[in-house]
Amino acid sequence: MRLGYFAMPMHPWTRNWADTLDEDRADIIFADKLGFYDAFVGEHLADSAERVTNSNMFLATLIHSTKTIKLATGTSNLSQMHPVLIASHAAMMDHLSRGRYILGISAGALAPDAEALGNLAENRQKMFEDCIDVILKIWTSEAPYDIDLPGNRYKVTTQKNFVPELGLGYLTKPFQKPYPEIVGTVVAPFSKGVVEMGKRDFHPMSANFLNAKWLKSHWTNYVEGKAAVGQKADPKDWRVARTIFVADDDKTAQRYGRDDEKSPYRYYYRQMAAKMFRGGRQGVFKESREQPDSEITLDWVLDTCVIHGSVDKVVDQILKMREDAGPFEELVYAGMDWVDKKLANRSMELMATEVLSRLNKAIGKS
DSSP: OEEEEEEOOOOOTTSOHHHHHHHHHHHHHHHHHHTOSEEEEOOOSSOTTSOOSOHHHHHHTTGGGOSSOEEEESOEEGGGSOHHHHHHHHHHHHHHTTTOEEEEEEOOOOHHHHHHHTOTTSOHHHHHHHHHHHHHHHHHSOSSOEEOOTTOSOOEEOSTTOBGGGTBTOOOOOSSSSOOOEEEEEOSTTOTHHHHHHHHTOEEEEOTTSOGGGHHHHHHHHHHHHHHTTOOOOGGGOEEEEEEEEOSSHHHHHIIIIIOTTOHHHHHHHHHHHHHHHTTOGGGGOSSTTSOGGGOOHHHHHHHHEEEESHHHHHHHHHHHHHHHOOOOEEEEEOOOOSSHHHHHHHHHHIIIIIHHHHHHHTTOO
């Protein structure tokens, strides 16, 4: 089993922006030193708690500060930019990092972002689908381009100004061939999008704020998608993100990971619960579709979404979750704001040096 890292990243909006960006960079540099396989960083435009506005730009600052960790957008919001820009920026990132790059994609669900860009009333899921189709066409076609896919809003051509002797009219191909790994974040239970990921060989990452009961539905749908194109689903392609805090003792873990009003885990899920309810997406926290909204309190969400404890306790919880969910082979650790830097770093250290080795031994991967 591999260990990944994911951060939206989320911080109290009262904090200095530059300080939080430095903190986010430090987390990934530390993850690289600990041997984490990859690091995903999200992006939003109009959310004061999530202040990375361009994940590619942010990740570019980490290329020469890290050695082996793969740098991943988590995600690039495809409804917010023309596919030519996304394809070109991602290809450049892939070259700058010499192939240490993963393209994470989503439609872009945050309503204030869409409102600011003027596409709130648009079908952003359709924009997402159109965009990725054109990106892949750019990466797998040769100049001069004349991309006009049926029903697709994006048309790409360089035919009128194609001058091969001057190198004009060419769009850059990625460093990795034919293109980088593409990962889609999955939030909804029974998401049909996972079936499509399987068909297209995109790889799913189940969101850390989804009730673990629904993880199995993601694997089932991914298997269905792969089978539809005559392929077998590979567990190494499925990432499961979880909110985890590991401490040297259970008392510290309970305090910092759950009970203390200053806990970054409590802050994170207070924000997430409010956002999910506001968007009518509170079902991600439920154990059944029939569960009443009144039961989805902050304490409920913390109890069902945060894995916390000493090493032994955390290992037991993760193994039980994997037994119920299915055979994922990358566990993605969700990063939080630093309320206590020592505890935050210690948790990541324990994950990498003790929890992971015990997990692999238990599942026969050591």
